[in-house]
Amino acid sequence: MNIIFDLDDTLYDLNLPFAKAVETVFKNQYALDIENLLIASRKYGDSIFPQLHAGEISLDEAGAYRIQKAMADYGYTISKEKAMCFQKSYRHYQDEIVISDSMRALLDWLEEKGVFLGVLTNGKTEHQQRKIKNLGLKRWISEEYMLVSQEIGYSKPHVQAFLTACQRWKLKPEDTWYIGDTYINDVEGAKRAGLHAIYFNRRHHQLPDSKYLADAVVGNEEELYCLLKNMLER
Template sequence: MNIIFDVDETLYDMVQPFERAFKELWQDKYDIDMYALYAASRVHSDKVFDQVMAGTMTVDGAGVYRMTHAMEDFGFAITEEEALEFQHAYRKHQQHLDISETMEKILDLLKNRNVSLAILTNGDTDHQMEKIRGMGLERWFSDDKIFVSDTVGYFKPDVRTFRAVEQALDLNRDETWYIGDSIENDVEGAGAAGWHMILLNRHHNDTSIIRHQPDYIVESEEELLEILKRIVGDL
């Protein structure tokens, strides 16, 4: 059995470094609900993701775009300097991420059951590897089983991204599971590729729009742990 994980919002909750940056810089400066601001920032981040992948916008440039527009949604006009300061604080905290105790239990369970583990994530290779190493994920994932779209040459939900991983690891689709948080990138991409799929829906996104139905939808790491215990129980 092969189980492949997304990174952001899957192996860790992305609100974690955002919250730390917000508390450091803006908590006493702006009267905004941090979680609502985070949600808005993700919407604007998605708008420029293709530009980052194409090399026409830097990661920091995307951060400035994301935060200036998210703040505008709440009626605050911030300078590029303020947005860049927030981006730098956000990236600083991304280098010191923690996976939860439950996620550690999940990865230990799979490793102890001799499940073949890998990572497939969208993003800039250096940036994603910085986070992966910061979380100590090499304890469960060897470098030859970490795939970042920037290096693969395609990005999810493009089926060619999944096919590249299949070829590199000589995977049998019937025995391959993908775990991710994004309906568009993960559920639709893995579904189109013919992989089994578990959606980790941390933030309770609308699942009525899904075209390729996942095998399971869970809303917490604890639920994910219980599902995986059942899936690998007969190994």
Template sequence: MIKAVVFDVDDTLYDQKAPFVAALAPIVQLPSSFDLTPTFQAYRRQSAQAYARVASGSWSTTEMAVRRLNAALHAQDLPPVTPEAALAFQEAYVRELQHIKLFPGLAAALDRLKERYQLGIITNGHTDHQLAKVMRLKMHQWIDRDAILTSEEAGLAKPDPQIFTTMNRRLNLRASESVYIGDCYSMDVKAAKQAGWQAFWFNHRNLEIPDGDWIPDQTVENPAELQDLLLALTTLTKASF
């Protein structure tokens, strides 16, 4: 029986692509019709590795900004940018993230979920940076601080399944009693399933499953479907799931 519903943050609670594109557009100067989705996805895929290299001291934060952005641009054969341009993008991206909002329907669903389940967050990234996003999204209305786990404070990062085990200890629950909701198949769905959790895939970028080894327990493709799924959880009987 599910007792806890735990969320990813980036591109799960809010649209992360919008601030990314807004910050990048003046840097690369592409036509407004140009689809930067592959660049955005490449940038996100590098998240865990990039933060790990900074944490280990092998990269400075400046070097991370430059290498990460240029590797993402390479995904669409776009020319690399200068270190100055990469840092300008990073600063603009941070500014744009100050205006993020929950996906439509999430607040209403969270109101209902809180009445029945423990709620939590597992997110990769620096603790202060991720908590700032959580506060902007007003998630503190539904989730206590001790139920928010970042990769920096855990000393582990998704897709390492151990970060989910760490959350189980925080919530004092078994893996089978927890469900994780995220947008990334490898870091969210596969990792959670490897840890023994249920996993719901918020696949609003319409991505393909790269392998068939780990199948999501549920898949939804837009915010309205996500709201319906979360509200359905609030109507489950004790025998369900």
């Protein structure tokens, strides 16, 4: 069994640095549901990811855009300067991200079982590698088994992103499980490439009407641990 993880909101909880940035910059000025604000922000981030991937906009410009659009969904207009301030605060708190105790225990157990572990994530190489370093993932996963979309030239859900990972790491897609939190990018992309897919539905999204079904759905690290334990020990 081979396992490839997504990074953001899979190996760590994206809401933690996001909530700290909201508290720091907006200081309770607005009535906000922070988790739903995060969901909206990620939706707008996904909508402009092709421009970011192509280098047409910067990471900070993309971050400022998505928080402006997400706040607008709540009826609040914030300036570009305020949005940029939020983005800088968000990036600051991303430097403080940590692996949860539950995820740490899962990775320890998978390593003990001799399961192949890799990471395939969308984003800018330098930015994603910084998160990987902050999380200390090299304790469990060798650097050669971590790929960022910018460096390989394909971003999820493109099937070639998944196939490139499998080819580089000499994995058979049919023996490989991809775990991620975004249905279209992670589940549909992996399934189209011939991998198995586990949907890490941390935000409890309604499952989409898709011809590509996840092989399993979990909502937190503990459920993922139980699922993988049952799969490996049956």
